[in-house]
Amino acid sequence: MTRRNRADVIAAARVLFAEQGFHGTSMRDLGKELGIRGSSLYSHVVSKDELLVDVVREAASRFQGLADEVKTMSGTATEKLSRLVQGHLQILVEDPDQARTFLNEIRFLPELEREEAVVMFDRYQETFREVIEAGCINLEFRSDLDVSLMANLILSLLNGTTRWFRTEGTLDTSSLGNEIHLLLTDGLASAPKVEAL
Amino acid sequence: MTRRNRADVIAAARVLFAEQGFHGTSMRDLGKELGIRGSSLYSHVVSKDELLVDVVREAASRFQGLADEVKTMSGTATEKLSRLVQGHLQILVEDPDQARTFLNEIRFLPELEREEAVVMFDRYQETFREVIEAGCINLEFRSDLDVSLMANLILSLLNGTTRWFRTEGTLDTSSLGNEIHLLLTDGLASAPKVEAL
DNA sequence: CCTACCGATCGGTAGG
DNA sequence: CCTACCGATCGGTAGG
Structure with a gap:
């Protein structure tokens, strides 16, 4: 095994923060995951908080990327919503630990970074509102x-x-996206819709 | 202020476990919330785990109650789904701290109780499946x-x-339930549905 | 319900 | 990246 770097430490944080929560994970836990002492992590990182900040920021930047893509995209609102659904799911599925840490541990960020993340996510949500509108x-x-x-x-x-x-499981991500998009646009009900003129 | 009892301790646990998470809440935090020492809690409760178990169980029992109601209810699937949506929301809204602790902290239960809760929730979800089916x-x-x-x-x-x-906010719980039910059955799309014969 | 305390563990630092 | 260690805090107990 070669020496660990900052990226390795953040990778371990994604996994353990997702599984055990931020407060349920100690620096020694993270060290054990990497085969080193907890105190050794401080040559890669200045604090435990910083790890959470990094994981949340990388997730936030993915969502921001999707929003930017949809904003410059042409097509109907239905097509844009479909892209938002598929893209959002892709982000969640590509790194589930990153996503779960983002969703569940964001509240444990230091105040400044928490507010920053909240603003970022609202900007992202704004894209959904624009498309629906x-x-x-x-x-x-x-x-x-x-x-x-x-x-x-x-x-x-x-x-x-x-x-x-x-x-x-048996269902792949884009099929899940299709099912969700269909549920959102047409609902569960069986009667076929009359086409609007 | 009179002496605190077990119910008071559990009430404090609902609030703080919801806000700070199970691992982010110390027995001393709970004591402070009640105006007593952390160590004094042990005359009401045998362990910190027990508090989480209690909060999760009371939430689970509410959901179970709703499932039982719907199982013995007459009406169409659409009506039953509407009752499940409204009833579920009512439970979430009546005690948001209890609900958030149930949803977010269930994974930190001792193994035995966690499995018990998972089984309970699957039994509850089974009611949804039956109605949809x-x-x-x-x-x-x-x-x-x-x-x-x-x-x-x-x-x-x-x-x-x-x-x-x-x-x-401006939206009350049953209006939210109506909006959700409408989204689930008919979706976002504007075209009116043709009635099935 | 309190004080006084237990051993274990926490995030983090010094110095190599 | 390690050992050795810091003060603070953890869940919990004894004894009143």
């Missing part, structure tokens, strides 16, 4: 929708998948 | 639905509301 205006979606409520509901649904969706 | 069979819902996937998605959406829904 556009769909309401051009009548792809019901025009009486509570836009920010719907954004909250959609994100709740997507983020909740981290609690039970496993790529090892 | 019935709706698929009688064509209220699309007959090709992946039933257990839909149950997971619906519960993800409902449980996610604990992260942002506040009763102090």
